[in-house]
Every structure is written in structure tokens, then in C-alpha cells.
Amino acid sequence: MSYSDDGLKKAAETKEWLERKINELEIELNNLQDTLAVVNSVLKSNSFQSAQAITQSNNMINQESSSSNSYRKSCNVCHVEIEMRKIGDRWGAYVTDGDERHKCESNE
Template sequence: MPDYSDDDIRNAAEIREWLTKQILEKQDEIEKLQITLNLVDSLLKQGSFRAASNYNVTKSNNKQDLKLQQRPSNTLVSKSSNPSDTQDLKDESIDNEREVRSIKRPKDNLMVASFHIFQDYIDIIPEGSINISIETPPFKSFFLNRILQGMKNKDLEKVKQGIISEPDVMDFEVITDEQYPGRIKNIRISRFKEKERINEIFNTAAWVITRMLEKSEK
């Protein structure tokens, strides 16, 4: 059984509290949406229309099978001296972008980063005005070493079991700004494979970045 430090336990307790709050907020939102849906269905029935769920609706959300990225393992941390590097990372596969989510700070709804989901990788890009350092806790100890490395270790275990091949193992890298040492420009997670990992990475990243900002402001 792995040993967890006091910081790990404290971080886990805090993120659990944050997730519980998020779930309650989402449940309230779902209830309101359900009430609205019931009203719409009621209106449709009064107008002698079939309920909306009976119609064939064509969705265009580009649901394609995730393709595993076949490339050598990335380095954990790299530096960029070119200001356009982050933009290049965003643009190189823009046609394959499936979804963009906003990471916002709960207390004031400030947008702190964008979460770009591509076919075979994820980019987490802090907003230009947001200055967060790779050295600020709990980025390395929790997000990199526990969450992302934990996912990678699970894939490596699957390689040993013959379930997946080594080029399919999840990997990640952090692009930092050479002009401002340690400042995070982009976090890329490659070959995430499982859809469930997207939400786990998003929720954890949102909490971690918020905590980093709190520590930076002290």
C-alpha cells in the first residue's frame, strides 16, 4: 500500500470538499433543467406535438474513436523561449479539437485557464494574465506526481500485463516560459485514452490551479 504524506492527505481532503460542492451545484442545476424540460414537454403536449425526446435529432459533436498517439515518450518539463510556442501547440491540430472547457475560479468566476480536448491529447493553457509557477504547491507533488504520474503508472502496469503496448502509454509534459522562469505556459497530456480520465484531469486541474493562485497571492 503506497505511503501518503500529510500534504497528500490534506490535499485529498480539500479536493474532496471542493468536489462535493461542485456536485451539489450541478445537482441544483440539473433539477432546474428538469423543471424546464417538463414545462417544455407540457407545452408540446398541449400543442398536440410529440415530446421532444421522440424526435430524431442529428447531433454534430464529432464523436470519433480516440486514436492513440504514436510518438516517443515526452519529457516531464521543457522550456520555451519562443512566445509563439504555446499558440503553435494550440494550432497544430485545431481541426481535431473536440471540445474546449473553461477553468474558472469559484469565488469570483475568474477564467484562469482553458482546457482543450483533442482527439489524442489535452492542452491546459493558463490565461495570459494568470501567472502560476511550476514550483507552487500542490502542482508537482499532487497534480504531476500523484494524478498524472499515477495514470501513467497504471498504463505501464497494463504494458507488463500485455494489455497495451508501450507507445500507447499516457504521457505528459509542461511547457514553461524561459523569459519568466518556471511560469507555466501549457500542460499537455498525451494518449489519455479513457474518457473518464478527461473529467478527472479537468476537475483536479481546476482545483490545483485555484490553490496555486491562492498561494501565489499570499
């Protein structure tokens, strides 16, 4: 076997090895891309859920502090400032600095 034959044989073996290696790496690359897609979808769904949860809790806070469920006015009878609050479906007169009802208004 001449030197060039030996060189050709080695080159052919190297070619085979390279092709096998490239094939293996392509399979691994596909697996990595599949895994990345799974991880991405998990991250997306989690961030979507937490964004939704933040929106929902913001809406709840907005509803609780919404001025449509309470407003301040002057009592028609004793003329002190009172707070009208909607609890459930019912409006009630309350003192402005606590949870007590403002009596004279509620007794009307």
C-alpha cells in the first residue's frame, strides 16, 4: 500500500467519521430544539397565567377602591361629612373614619 493510498483510506475514514458525527449532532440539535420548544411553551404559559393573575388582582383592587361603590357627602340631617358605601346591593351611610354606620341617616 502506497503512501497516497494510505492517505486516501484515512481521508475516506475521516469523511465517514465526519458524516456520522454530523448526523449525530443533527439528531442532538433536533432534540435540543424540541426541548427548547417545550421549555418556551412552559415559560409562555406561566408568564401568561401570572400576567392574567396580576390583571385580575388589579381589577379587584380597582373595584374595591372604586368611587362608584362609595362617595362622601354631607348628611342631610346633621350636616357632618359622611360616607355612602355600597355593601352588596345596599347603600348605607357610614362615618368617614371607620366602619360604623352614621345613625341618623340610616334611621330615615
